[in-house]
Structures are given as C-alpha cells and as structure tokens.
Amino acid sequence: MKKFALLFLILILGVLFVIFSRKWDKLSEKDQSTLDRTLAHWETWVPARKKDSTAPLITFEELYKGLDSEAQGFLDRVRKIKPSKKDFDKSIPLKRIAGQKILRHGQSETLDTQYLPSKVYEAYEQMMAAMKQDLGKRLWVDSGYRSPAYQLYTFLYYMPKHHDSLSETRKWVALPGHSEHGDSNRQAIDFISEGGINGDSDFEQTAEDFERLREYKWLKQNAQKFGFKLSFPRGNWTTTFEPWHWRYSPSKS
Numbered sequence: 001m002k003k004f005a006l007l008f009l010i011l012i013l014g015v016l017f018v019i020f021s022r023k024w025d026k027l028s029e030k031d032q033s034t035l036d037r038t039l040a041h042w043e044t045w046v047p048a049r050k051k052d053s054t055a056p057l058i059t060f061e062e063l064y065k066g067l068d069s070e071a072q073g074f075l076d077r078v079r080k081i082k083p084s085k086k087d088f089d090k091s092i093p094l095k096r097i098a099g100q101k102i103l104r105h106g107q108s109e110t111l112d113t114q115y116l117p118s119k120v121y122e123a124y125e126q127m128m129a130a131m132k133q134d135l136g137k138r139l140w141v142d143s144g145y146r147s148p149a150y151q152l153y154t155f156l157y158y159m160p161k162h163h164d165s166l167s168e169t170r171k172w173v174a175l176p177g178h179s180e181h182g183d184s185n186r187q188a189i190d191f192i193s194e195g196g197i198n199g200d201s202d203f204e205q206t207a208e209d210f211e212r213l214r215e216y217k218w219l220k221q222n223a224q225k226f227g228f229k230l231s232f233p234r235g236n237w238t239t240t241f242e243p244w245h246w247r248y249s250p251s252k253s
Ligand SMILES: [Zn+2]
Pocket: 143, 181, 188, 189, 190, 245
C-alpha cells in the first residue's frame, strides 16, 4: 500500500512538473499581442542605436521607456523566468572595437562596433597575433559584450521566429542575465573570419561552415593557452553546437 502511495505521489509531482514547465512555453494570445506591440515600439529606436553602435550598451531603463504598464509587466515576467544572480560588474572598463573589416563575396564590409572588457581584448589580440603568425589569418569580433537589457531585446526579437515559444527560443538565445556575452567572469566572443564566415543562418551558413575553417582548428589547439575555451561543443546539453563562441576564463593558476 505504501508503495502505491509513493507511486501516486511521484505521478502527481510529474504531472505538476509538466504543467509548470509548460506554463510559459507558448505565449498566450494576449502576451503575443503585447510582444508584437513591444517589438514595434523598439523598432522605432533600437535600429538607430544599432547604427550608432551603442546597441550592446542599452540599459533596462531605456528598454522600458515609453512602454505601457502591461508591456512592462510582460518584460518583468520574462526576466523572472530565471532571475540572474549577478549583474555585469560596471566598474570593468570596456574597450570599443570599431572599424573591423571583412571581405564577403569580394565586397569589403565594416562590422558593427563591438565592446569587450579591456583584459579580454588584450588576451584576444595576443591570441590573434599568434594565429596570424601561424596561419597568416586572424578572426574578428562579431559579437562581444552585450548588456542584459540588450540580451532581453535580442531574446524577444527572435521569439516570433521561434513560434513565440520560450523553450524553442532558449535553444538559440540565452535568457537575459544568462549569456556569457554579459558575464564579467566568462566574457564570450563570437568570432567571424576575414572572409565573413560566422555560421550565421541569416547568411545561409551553418555551424559546419565555421567548423571547417583552419582558424577554428587552430583555436581548438591553441586557444586554451590564451585563456579562451569553447563553451558549446558538439553534443552539449545547454544549447546547439556553437564553434564560433569562445569564453575568456583563464585558469586561476
Ligand atoms: Zn555567442
């Protein structure tokens, strides 16, 4: 009899878990329209911030400004799904990286300005000097520091492309406060090759395109010496395979 009661309890807990974890998977119709309204409002000013290269520095105050209380409440709820334990240490100086140039399909393109904590930038530059010496090539910073507010914007921006499903979107974009791009102790860099290979599906590329680069093979052999580690190798449990995403976390020794 005791066994039966235990099984029953496990079943109830299982059902509750499924209900609880499904609760926020798909947005309600009301939330969907709130999201659409919010994205439309952001569309009026975020592109200008992307253009003047200050989008990765956007604050929550700026993101909430001009939104009605319902939209603000919706943003609060998304931020509470997995509250972040710590904020990016604002005392850390950020290095502005402007004027990086790639050659995509024979056309010269300047990448958006990026930001990295100074010590990460220095380690990256040292690593690139070594790569250049070995391969005659280097990698550029496609994405560096992103504020938690910009991460929230990015997360919601991609949500309609993932059927307004939180769990689907989370496979591709980290929740605000949980991206290594906004983590002072594990700052991530997304790399792009001089020829414009970054594995981005927007450019009809896959992770395998980046994986095939000689620069990637070089990173796998050498990055650790400079304090960089591959965060999401093939078959990881957190997210999809991201050969371009390396975090700076030098060992303490
Ligand atoms: Zn990344």
